[in-house]
Amino acid sequence: MSTDDPNNILSHAEQFVKEKFRNHDPSHDWHHVHRVRLMALNLTRCPSVSSKDPNLLVVELGALFHDLCDAKYITEEQKSKSQIKASDVLENFFQPYLDQGIIQAEQVHTIYRIVDNVSWSKEEARKRRLAASPDNEADLEQQKWEDECAEFQCISDADRLDSIGSIGIMRVAAFSAKKNRPLHIPPANAQNDSKPPAEQAEGYNGSAVAHFHEKLLKIRGDRLKTDMAREEAERRQSMMSSFLAELDIEWLVADQGAQLSLLQ
Numbered sequence: 001m002s003t004d005d006p007n008n009i010l011s012h013a014e015q016f017v018k019e020k021f022r023n024h025d026p027s028h029d030w031h032h033v034h035r036v037r038l039m040a041l042n043l044t045r046c047p048s049v050s051s052k053d054p055n056l057l058v059v060e061l062g063a064l065f066h067d068l069c070d071a072k073y074i075t076e077e078q079k080s081k082s083q084i085k086a087s088d089v090l091e092n093f094f095q096p097y098l099d100q101g102i103i104q105a106e107q108v109h110t111i112y113r114i115v116d117n118v119s120w121s122k123e124e125a126r127k128r129r130l131a132a133s134p135d136n137e138a139d140l141e142q143q144k145w146e147d148e149c150a151e152f153q154c155i156s157d158a159d160r161l162d163s164i165g166s167i168g169i170m171r172v173a174a175f176s177a178k179k180n181r182p183l184h185i186p187p188a189n190a191q192n193d194s195k196p197p198a199e200q201a202e203g204y205n206g207s208a209v210a211h212f213h214e215k216l217l218k219i220r221g222d223r224l225k226t227d228m229a230r231e232e233a234e235r236r237q238s239m240m241s242s243f244l245a246e247l248d249i250e251w252l253v254a255d256q257g258a259q260l261s262l263l264q
Contacts, residue, residue: 165236
């Protein structure tokens, strides 16, 4: 493929990702990547982001590549390495464009850093380390970079928004099917509802519903970087809360109705 046209790098990136993800389940497929790309571009309009003059090429490429190092989907060969870096996967992709001056080394390094740090689990791990060692220089430097990098903020928020709301519900179901994870395990707490898994019976943590409480319901407020994403998250969270409440009602209708039938 010719590399002398800047537009080619995006079309090449699309083809690259589609090929890498051709066997992915619907929770992390090309359509997820494309939604994240569109939302990330949308979030660049947020005043706190636009004032930093984000590079839209970095935003698009970072979004397109954001899941390439996802531990859930790396190959057996890659699992033999302690940690897969974005540069391991993308160096050969970018080199022709660097040689032609289509993209700059600084932009590529920013994309690498975005891909290497965008995951929720890495942020959680860093928070735990900082709680134990508040002066950890590497983690403090990473936090400072994330607070300043507009492109990272847009991609991180876009990825998290795609985890919640109606599309988030469908993605949880899709990934649960891939993992053969139960969608719903009967609640066993005093309220007989789907509240935090710690209150539930053994095995509940392995259900799809538990995942909402373990992660998805937390995606709001300071777990997002931009005001636009926080506002959109509240709308999506409201929808998910309604869904979970309805799920509890549907379970209770069957459970309590069955008990009444047995008492007759």
